[in-house]
Amino acid sequence: MALEVTVKTAGDVPIPDHSFEAERNQYHSTKILKELVRGAPPDSLKVLGVIEKDLCIPILTFVYGEAQLNGIGALVSLARLRQEFYGAQPDDDIFRERLHKEALHELGHTFGLIHCSLVECLMYLSNTILDVDRKGRAFCRHCQRALNSKIEPGRVSKWTGR
Amino acid sequence: MDRKVNILVVDDEEIVRDSLSSWLIDDGYEVAAAENGTKALEIFPSREWDLCLVDLKMPGIDGIQLMEEFKRQVPDQLVIIMTAFATVDTAVKAMKEGAYDYMVKPFNPEDLSITIRKIIEHQKLVRENIFLRKELKKQYRLHDMISKNHKILEIFDLVRTVAKSNSTVLIQGESGTGKELLARAIHEESLRREAPFISVSCASLTETLLESELFGYEKGAFTGADSLKRGKLELAQDGTLFLDEIGDISLKLQMDLLRVLEQKEFRRVGGSGLITITSRILAATNRDLKKAIEEGKFRNDLFYRLNVISIHLPPLRERKEDVPLLVEHFIDRFNIEMDKKVEGVSDGAMRVLMEHDWPGNARELRNVIERAMVVAKDTRISEADISLPASRKEGTNGKSLGDIEKDHILRILVENRWNIIRSAQVLGIDRVTLYNKIKKYELKKEVGA
Numbered sequence: 289m290a291l292e293v294t295v296k297t298a299g300d301v302p303i304p305d306h307s308f309e310a311e312r313n314q315y316h317s318t319k320i321l322k323e324l325v326r327g328a329p330p331d332s333l334k335v336l337g338v339i340e341k342d343l344c345i346p347i348l349t350f351v352y353g354e355a356q357l358n359g360i361g362a363l364v365s366l367a368r369l370r371q372e373f374y375g376a377q378p379d380d381d382i383f384r385e386r387l388h389k390e391a392l393h394e395l396g397h398t399f400g401l402i403h404c405s406l407v408e409c410l411m412y413l414s415n416t417i418l419d420v421d422r423k424g425r426a427f428c429r430h431c432q433r434a435l436n437s438k439i440e441p442g443r444v445s446k447w448t449g450r
Numbered sequence: 451m452d453r454k455v456n457i458l459v460v461d462d463e464e465i466v467r468d469s470l471s472s473w474l475i476d477d478g479y480e481v482a483a484a485e486n487g488t489k490a491l492e493i494f495p496s497r498e499w500d501l502c503l504v505d506l507k508m509p510g511i512d513g514i515q516l517m518e519e520f521k522r523q524v525p526d527q528l529v530i531i532m533t534a535f536a537t538v539d540t541a542v543k544a545m546k547e548g549a550y551d552y553m554v555k556p557f558n559p560e561d562l563s564i565t566i567r568k569i570i571e572h573q574k575l576v577r578e579n580i581f582l583r584k585e586l587k588k589q590y591r592l593h594d595m596i597s598k599n600h601k602i603l604e605i606f607d608l609v610r611t612v613a614k615s616n617s618t619v620l621i622q623g624e625s626g627t628g629k630e631l632l633a634r635a636i637h638e639e640s641l642r643r644e645a646p647f648i649s650v651s652c653a654s655l656t657e658t659l660l661e662s663e664l665f666g667y668e669k670g671a672f673t674g675a676d677s678l679k680r681g682k683l684e685l686a687q688d689g690t691l692f693l694d695e696i697g698d699i700s701l702k703l704q705m706d707l708l709r710v711l712e713q714k715e716f717r718r719v720g721g722s723g724l725i726t727i728t729s730r731i732l733a734a735t736n737r738d739l740k741k742a743i744e745e746g747k748f749r750n751d752l753f754y755r756l757n758v759i760s761i762h763l764p765p766l767r768e769r770k771e772d773v774p775l776l777v778e779h780f781i782d783r784f785n786i787e788m789d790k791k792v793e794g795v796s797d798g799a800m801r802v803l804m805e806h807d808w809p810g811n812a813r814e815l816r817n818v819i820e821r822a823m824v825v826a827k828d829t830r831i832s833e834a835d836i837s838l839p840a841s842r843k844e845g846t847n848g849k850s851l852g853d854i855e856k857d858h859i860l861r862i863l864v865e866n867r868w869n870i871i872r873s874a875q876v877l878g879i880d881r882v883t884l885y886n887k888i889k890k891y892e893l894k895k896e897v898g899a
Contacts, residue, residue, distance in 0.1 A: 312556075318469060345469040349556045357476060402478040413477060415560035 291395065293333075293439065301327060301337065309344060317343040317354040317363055325361040334360050334398050336391060342367040352390050352414060355397035362394035368417065386420050392427075399438045401431050455570055456497055459483040460490040460516065461505040461532070466555070470503065477563075487511025491519060499527065501550075501569050506533035506540060514547050521548055525791070526576070528569055593635040595628055596779045599769035605632070605761055612759050613639030618711070620696075620756045621734040623763030625865050626811030629734035630694060632763065636732060637690040645689030648682045648729075653695035653872045657703060662719050665706075671720025683716060686729035696756065697737030697748060698872065708752045731756070766808040766815065773803055776812055780819040781831075792823050798833040806838050810864045856891040859884070868895050 307319035320339065328335040343351050343365040352369070355362035369386040371379045392410050404411035409428035414420040427435060457479050461467045467483040474481045484490035487510055490502075502520060506513040517529045530551045531544040541552045551565055590598045592606040612619065613636050621629045630649060637647040655663055662671075666681030682691055699707070710716045711731065715724045733756045742748035766772065777800070781792050795803070799822075808814055822835040859877065866872045874884040887893075 318465075344556065345473070346463070346465050347470040347473065347556055348562070349558045351559070355476075357472065397476055402476055413563065415558075415563050 291392070291435075291439065296332075298329070303339070303341065312344055313342075314344040314350065315339070315341045317345055317351055317365070321354055321356065321361045321363045324363060325356070325359070328360060332360065334362065334395060336395055337361070337363040338366065338387075338391070339363060340366050352420065353394040355394040357397050357402070358400045359398055362391075362398050364390045364394055369420070374417065382421075385425065386417075389420055389423060389425055390414070396427065396431065396435065399435050401427075401434055404428055404431050406430075454478075454480040455500045455573075456480045456482075457566075458490065458493065458499045458502045460485075460487070460502065460508070460513075462486055462508045463505075466505070473562075474566075477566075479566075487516040487519075490516060494520060494523065499524075500573050501566065502527065502529045504529055504531055506531050506544065514544060517544075517547060517549060528573070530565065530569075590775065592632075593638050594631050595635055596775055597769065597772050598775055599764070599772050601764050602769065602772070605763070608759075608761065609636050610639055612636070614641065616730050617758040618730070618756050619732045619759045619761060620739075620753075621732065621761045621763065622739070623734075623736065624765045624809075624811055625736050625867060626808075626813030627763040627765055628812055629736075629763060630692065632761065633690070633692040633694075633732045633734060637692075637730075640690070640730070642689050642730060645729075646686055647690045647692065648686040649692040649694060650682050651694045653698035653869055657700045660699065660703060661706070664703075665716055665719055667719035668721040671718070675720065678718075681718065683710065683727060683729065684718075684725060688728050689730075691729045691731050693731065693733040695735055695737075695872070696733040697735035697739055697742055698875075701747075701749065704749045704752050708749060708755060711752075711755045766811040770804060772812075773808075773815065774800065776815055777803060777819060780816050781823065784820055784823045788823060790823060791829060792826060792831060793829045795822075795831040796833060799831050799836050802833055802836050802838070809861060813867070814864065852891075855887070856893070859887055859891065860893050863888075863893065863895075 301324060303315065304319055304323045307316045307323075309316055320337065320343075324335060324337045343354065343363070345351055345354065350368065351365070353362065353364035364387065366383075366387065367373060369390065370383055371377060389410055393414070396411050401411050403413040406412060406428045407422060408424035409431055410424060410426060411428070411431050412419070412423040414423065426432070455478075457474055459467055459470050459474070459481060460483070461470070462485055464485070467485065471481045471483050482493055482496075484493050486508055490504075491511075494502075502517075504513045504516055508516075511519075513531050513533075517527075517531065520527045520529060528550045529548070530553055531540075531549045532553050532555055533540060534555045544552045550569065553561070553565065590596050590603075592609060595602075595606070597603065597606075609632065619633075619636060621632055623629050633649070634647055637643060650660075650663060652660060662675075662679065662681065664681050664683055666679045666684055667675050669675060669678045693707075706716075710727060714727045716727065717724060739748050739753050739757075743750050743753055766776075777795055781794065784790065785792055803815070803818070810817070818836060818838060819831070821837060822831045826832070826835045859873075862873050862876050866876065870881055870884060874881045877884065879887075
């Protein structure tokens with residue numbers, strides 16, 4: 289396990305209406321992230337939102353997720369992690385593997401980690417689904433060390449949003 | 451990553467600035483953002499930007515105007531123009547104005563990543579290239595001299611070795627090959643570099659003048675000597691005395707000089723006290739001294755006294771590979787002197803320069819480049835900007851005797867840097883006749899010549 293922390297799962301959180309980008313038929317991840325952080329329990333060190341919708345930011349055509357660097361909030365979209373999105377048969381194992389990687393990647397940012405140049409590291413930047421599949425499922429030694437220095441065990445909450 | 455990559459984001463939309471900045475920060479870049487052109491211009495001088503991402507449409511200063519201003523301050527600045535409106539016209543305009551790339555918002559994450567990585571690689575290569583070029587230039591350089599010709603490079607090595615000694619050096623070579631520059635390089639490489647380097651052009655002075663110039667005179671030594679004057683031999687004490695055009699001095703002065711070199715002491719004209727010489731003597735000539743010895747015009751013993759170390763500088767026509775290097779060197783120099791931004795010469799201009807015979811050697815090339823830079827309207831010197839005198843190889847068909855005489859006199863004058871005494875000697879006519887011919891043919895010294 290990459291993060292030795294206590295995790296609590298919270299209930300659904302409504303998606304803010306103003307985050308919908310009608311022209312792009314996508315959701316603005318930064319706006320959702322802000323709402324997520326605003327509603328986070330006061331004792332939570334980090335909060336991770338998981339959403340079905342396809343996410344974007346104004347400058348990029350899509351994002352797999354978004355996080356606050358050194359902040360508390362992280363958000364991951366399931367839309368592009370599913371095989372169906374690419375016209376293939378559903379595959380639960382692949383889907384779970386991708387979610388594991390992207391969730392930890394975004395949480396890594398909240399602990400101050402930036403993108404890593406090592407392809408085997410979870411913090412490697414994924415621009416395509418092939419990048420997600422290619423990268424490793426753990427942090428590299430350097431990123432793990434940076435992470436360990438920032439973690440206070442037992443203070444991480446996990447929420448899910450739709 | 452060797453050093454943090456600095457990126458400046460300029461966009462009037464806060465949401466774009468924030469999302470692009472945070473994406474770039476996540477990726478490990480140093481990012482600053484500005485909401486308009488005015489703010490961007492305030493931030494711009496604060497550091498060296500590897501890349502500026504500039505929005506095309508902004509109120510006030512637009513993206514193209516801002517890019518132009520960045521490039522005016524830093525000509526190599528890399529700029530990517532961003533726009534939400536993808537039109538071919540704006541894309542073409544942005545690229546034409548010097549944008550490195552053009553991107554339509556929103557970007558595909560992969561495109562943005564690839565573009566930025568490509569730029570970082572490009573920047574790295576540019577920096578490496580500049581470093582290697584500097585290193586290469588160091589190898590080709592000896593103070594103000596530059597060459598990649600193997601003979602000259604051997605001379606550079608020899609200079610570095612002999613500079614530390616006190617031996618007399620005789621430098622031979624045509625006019626304009628850089629004899630004085632080499633003499634200065636010997637001085638600069640020697641332990642005498644802190645002491646004076648004194649140069650005397652022996653050909654430009656009459657015998658009596660040269661004598662008082664070299665040895666100085668006591669007060670009252672002759673009519674008009676109303677105060678003591680120290681000669682160049684004395685002024686160059688502990689330093690280097692360079693006797694240029696030594697082949698042009700009279701036999702009497704040759705004798706005096708020989709005595710000085712042998713005895714290491716001299717007297718001022720009209721003086722009785724002996725002054726010991728502590729300077730090093732370097733001499734140069736464009737004449738064939740061995741031939742002058744055979745003709746009885748130069749003393750054999752003085753030649754051997756001067757010729758302890760002999761250096762022959764080859765003419766430029768025998769080292770044409772140096773032409774592009776010298777062209778670049780002179781352009782760099784005149785860009786600073788003239789406050790210009792000439793980047794180089796066109797292929798056509800370089801062809802003309804390579805084909806020319808260069809009778810006036812590197813000095814002639816320097817003058818041609820200087821003149822071309824004055825007249826050039828573009829940032830590259832074109833063929834039309836190059837003005838060369840008639841080549842030695844040029845035929846004489848259809849030319850009158852007067853034309854041929856005119857060309858010949860002009861060539862000799864250029865070769866002898868318009869030194870009238872020397873040119874008249876070479877042409878075998880007296881000075882008055884030469885002045886008359888210059889007047890008759892309306893010959894004029896070129897700018898910088």
